[in-house]
Amino acid sequence: MVNIFAKKINPKEILQLQNLQYQEKLLLSDTVPAGGQKLGSVNISSLGHFYCYFMTGHYETLYDDAGSTKDDGIVHLRSQMVDGSNMRPLFNDYIPLDLFLTPGRTKSADSTTFATDAEANNLFYPQQFQYMFTVNSEILFDTKNDGEVEMNYEIVFHGVRLTTARR
Amino acid sequence: MLDQQLDVDVLRQQVPAFYYQRYKILAATQASPLIFNQDLNFGYGYLLRQVTIKYPELANIAGIEPNPILDIAYTNIISAVPYQNLPYPTGLASSQNNSGVGWAFQPSPVDQDGFGIGMSATALKNRLIYNLYYFYRQNIFIELRFRQNVPIVETYVDVMLTGYQIAEKDLDMWK
Numbered sequence: 001m002v003n004i005f006a007k008k009i010n011p012k013e014i015l016q017l018q019n020l021q022y023q024e025k026l027l028l029s030d031t032v033p034a035g036g037q038k039l040g041s042v043n044i045s046s047l048g049h050f051y052c053y054f055m056t057g058h059y060e061t062l063y064d065d066a067g068s069t070k071d072d073g074i075v076h077l078r079s080q081m082v083d084g085s086n087m088r089p090l091f092n093d094y095i096p097l098d099l100f101l102t103p104g105r106t107k108s109a110d111s112t113t114f115a116t117d118a119e120a121n122n123l124f125y126p127q128q129f130q131y132m133f134t135v136n137s138e139i140l141f142d143t144k145n146d147g148e149v150e151m152n153y154e155i156v157f158h159g160v161r162l163t164t165a166r167r
Numbered sequence: 168m169l170d171q172q173l174d175v176d177v178l179r180q181q182v183p184a185f186y187y188q189r190y191k192i193l194a195a196t197q198a199s200p201l202i203f204n205q206d207l208n209f210g211y212g213y214l215l216r217q218v219t220i221k222y223p224e225l226a227n228i229a230g231i232e233p234n235p236i237l238d239i240a241y242t243n244i245i246s247a248v249p250y251q252n253l254p255y256p257t258g259l260a261s262s263q264n265n266s267g268v269g270w271a272f273q274p275s276p277v278d279q280d281g282f283g284i285g286m287s288a289t290a291l292k293n294r295l296i297y298n299l300y301y302f303y304r305q306n307i308f309i310e311l312r313f314r315q316n317v318p319i320v321e322t323y324v325d326v327m328l329t330g331y332q333i334a335e336k337d338l339d340m341w342k
Binding site: 059073081088091092093096097102104105121122123125129131162 | 171172173175182183185186188205216219221288290325327329
């Protein structure tokens with residue numbers, strides 16, 4: 001655990017610094033159609049570069065049981081992340097979401113057996129992902145769904161907004 | 168972070184690179200070692216931060232026999248230097264949760280030839296922290312082998328490497 005009071009805190013310095021950089025979280029939320037593919041994105045905006053430190057997320061695990069939507073806890077979503085500024089893929093392949101997102105599986109309000117579905121995962125172990133997404137670019141998340149039901153996922157990128165590019 | 172301004176030129180050096188591979192193990196076979204062999208992009212080294220492994224731990228009937236144990240071994244294939252004295256169980260380098268992956272293997276109803284079998288979305292157990300640097304033109308070489316008992320049904324082992332590509336700036340291509 002970091003001792004944030006190891007040094008004396010100078011409010012004036014901190015306020016000046018927070019005008020130049022401050023912590024920010026970017027949410028990417030999307031629903032992928034059944035048996036389909038969807039390109040989710042979150043815009044970095046013109047405020048400045050966004051330096052990501054880590055990411056967390058959760059997703060649904062639904063299936064179709066003779067017309068009734070249920071939760072069987074099977075992962076049907078896999079994604080490839082791309083830096084929208086230069087279309088560089090950051091994953092070598094489409095990776096199942098359970099391998100890098102925590103807490104991970106979440107109970108779905110769309111499940112007809114919601115009351116008896118297993119509890120959602122609760123291990124919070126952020127995936128380190130240190131990368132600078134440049135101003136006005138997008139974080140692209142190309143996701144495939146091999147299930148028979150549309151499914152939602154949400155990811156939060158935790159990082160720092162750099163309003164001024166210090167060199 | 169509270170008292171230090173971040174330097175953009177320092178931040179923009181690293182590029183995350185996640186490498187993923189899925190292996191299929193036939194039911195009740197000892198199986199050859201699983202080899203994860205990843206070549207690196209031209210001109211980059213790779214800082215390997217973490218290895219995430221997921222596989223079903225299916226005990227034999229009524230839990231009479233222990234669950235399959237997966238051993239792991241790293242080798243620097245350029246110099247043939249192993250990074251351990253013996254392959255060691257992945258469970259000793261990660262949390263001891265039950266991986267929970269169970270019987271629910273069913274082909275994808277939509278994409279039978281593509282993604283195929285689905286894994287259950289349990290909380291991850293095996294996250295092995297490594298900070299190994301692979302130089303330009305090295306391959307990442309990891310060997311996985313089931314030591315005792317093998318899964319009793321057809322099984323899949325997911326391996327994901329997370330790390331960063333680091334430009335090897337002394338190369339002529341960057342000058």
